[in-house]
Amino acid sequence: MFSAKRQSASEFTFEILISVLMLIICFITLYPIWYVLVNAFNDGEDAMRGGIYWVPRVFSLTSFRAVFRSDGIMTAMWITVAKTVIGVVVHVFFTAMVAYAFSRKELIGRKVYMLIGTITMFFGGGLIPYYLLIRDLHLLDNFLVYIIPAAFSFFDLIIFLSFFREIPAGLEEAARIDGANDFKIFYKVIIPVSMPVVATIALFHGVYQWNDYFTGMIYMNDMDLQPIQTFLYRVVAQSGSNQMLAAMPSGVSVSVTSQSLKLATMVVTTAPIVIVYPFLQKYFVKGFMIGSIKG
The missing domain is CATH 1.10.3720.10 (MetI-like)
Incomplete structure (x- = not known):
């Protein structure tokens, strides 16, 4: 009986450690996504002050309006x-x-x-x-x-x-x-x-x-045939955000920065597949299991 209790206690400790480890991994994985979302929905000029980690300090959709007004x-x-x-x-x-x-x-x-x-x-x-x-x-x-x-x-x-x-x-x-x-x-x-x-x-x-x-x-050199992920690449890695910012009306660009445009563009381009993926996740598992077990 004593051996069984000690075994169950060790199993309980192991499960606690595994749970804590998984929580840490989940946090490391999800926090960058949350950080992008929070800063994308925050006012651009206010976000330049820094210190935004968990919730938007000044909620604003101006950066998203600027993204959707972009020609491309x-x-x-x-x-x-x-x-x-x-x-x-x-x-x-x-x-x-x-x-x-x-x-x-x-x-x-x-x-x-x-x-x-x-x-x-x-x-x-x-x-x-x-x-x-x-x-x-x-x-x-x-x-x-x-x-x-x-x-x-x-x-x-x-x-x-x-x-x-x-x-x-x-x-x-x-x-x-x-x-x-x-x-x-x-x-x-x-x-x-x-x-x-x-x-x-x-x-x-x-x-x-x-x-x-x-x-x-x-x-693809033709801008009209480039997909959204290439558009995102140009905005993040090149001067696309500055061009978008320069094209904004003066009343809109007051609270929009180059960084806020980049973050908003990242959210817009990745949101559709992120929303659909969890509902179809089971098919990934089924795809790798097909043929491995014969009933």
């Missing part, structure tokens, strides 16, 4: 929404179609294709050859640069492949008896029963498309 931010937002929606549809369709082909045992050279695809996951040609390829494909300053290069991912193919291999062969056999060809089986039988993995891959790629700033920064 709404265009950049629409470009991001368009490339995310179109990119997800194209990526899921092509990756699922290739994965379905790989799942067929009668595919000639399947092992060779898998080997080649696995190599591409770890080795690449580098930025300069890739840039030259994009240029030769006439994708520079072209909206399709967001769609075509990201239309396929071998990592996502592996996730699809693991799920397709668990689909009962009887479903396909029944469809073939009814006269369905491979393509009809794919989009009328395989895809409908694979919605969990489709949702997983759609979420993976949707988050990537929304957060991608590098493509717009390297391959």
Whole structure:
């Protein structure tokens, strides 16, 4: 009995330590986000005095009004929404179609294709050859640069492949008896029963498309085709906030500073994906668990 009590006391102490450690990690993770929010909703000139840590000292939405009055931010937002929606549809369709082909045992050279695809996951040609390829494909300053290069991912193919291999062969056999060809089986039988993995891959790629700033920064000189994350990069890392500030009417720019514009822009550009992500978090776990346990 004494041993059991001592064991339960040690387990209780361990759980307390783990809980405290997790609280510290959560605080370290969340406080920078909270700090940005607090300062973004604070008056710009007042925020320059410093000392704002937990709540806005002088609540103000002026910085957000200045952000939405910027000429480029709404265009950049629409470009991001368009490339995310179109990119997800194209990526899921092509990756699922290739994965379905790989799942067929009668595919000639399947092992060779898998080997080649696995190599591409770890080795690449580098930025300069890739840039030259994009240029030769006439994708520079072209909206399709967001769609075509990201239309396929071998990592996502592996996730699809693991799920397709668990689909009962009887479903396909029944469809073939009814006269369905491979393509009809794919989009009328395989895809409908694979919605969990489709949702997983759609979420993976949707988050990537929304957060991608590098493509717009390297391959897009046309400001009207740059996504919101590239717009944010220009505001934070370059002189974009000063240009936005100079373009504001005199009555608005009194309480707006370059720093407050940067923080407000960060909130506006990251808020949509941050709001959606918690509701879809379960699909990330499901995506990594697909194929690991067979029932």
